[in-house]
Amino acid sequence: MELQVINEQGKPTATVAASDAAFAREYNESLVHQIVTAYLANARLGTRKQKARSEINKSNKKPWRQKGTGRARAGRASSPLWRGGGKIFPNLPDENFSQKINRKMFRAGVSSILSQLAREDRLAVVEKFTLDAPKTKLLAQKLKGMGLDDVLIITDSLDENLRLSSRNLPNVEVVTVGHADPLSLMQHAKVLVTRGAVAKLEELFA
Secondary structure (H helix, E strand, C coil): CEEEEECCCCCEEEEEECCHHHHCCCCCHHHHHHHHHHHHHHCCCCCCCCCEHHHCCCCCCCCCCCCCCCCCCCCCCCCCCCCCCCECCCCCCCCCCCCCCCHHHHHHHHHHHHHHHHHCCCEEEECCCCCCCCCHHHHHHHHHHCCCCCEEEEECCCCHHHHHHHCCCCCEEEEEHHHCCHHHHHHCCEEEEEHHHHHHHHHHHC
């Protein structure tokens, strides 16, 4: 598989050979859906809480006598059948939403995404991507010169100037190879990979 190498003006200058196993895999939509769903589920926190009937602050007195009123039997106002009563199976804050994905499935899914990005010309390679100073303006100008707006930048090693400069740009994300997740790969319009990161992606997902 040949990937396009672009310069600082966004023009293709050469190609780089990449592993077919990582960048030329057939797109598996069901597998990609599964790993993205699992990624979102594993990031989910149990931050909501509902009350059971024992936690409802209502009187435990029987609302009316058992027989003779013509109404249905009622034991207490905190009954789940009543408005304002407790929940039968309440949501708890310690609920676990995580889903297990096998390592082989995850690698195949990410390779499938990378391959589809390459086929759609949404993935490009640069020799290196660094900044002289941690300034958002410098990064914005550099990306504008390359014709990029919504972009995920994957580097082989973390450049602190680049990371700090990208924090205030809403559609720009900078990650290392080990932190490239399937959701970010699919969300951004363009993925920019350094030449050193291509080799590491091949090691991880080929």
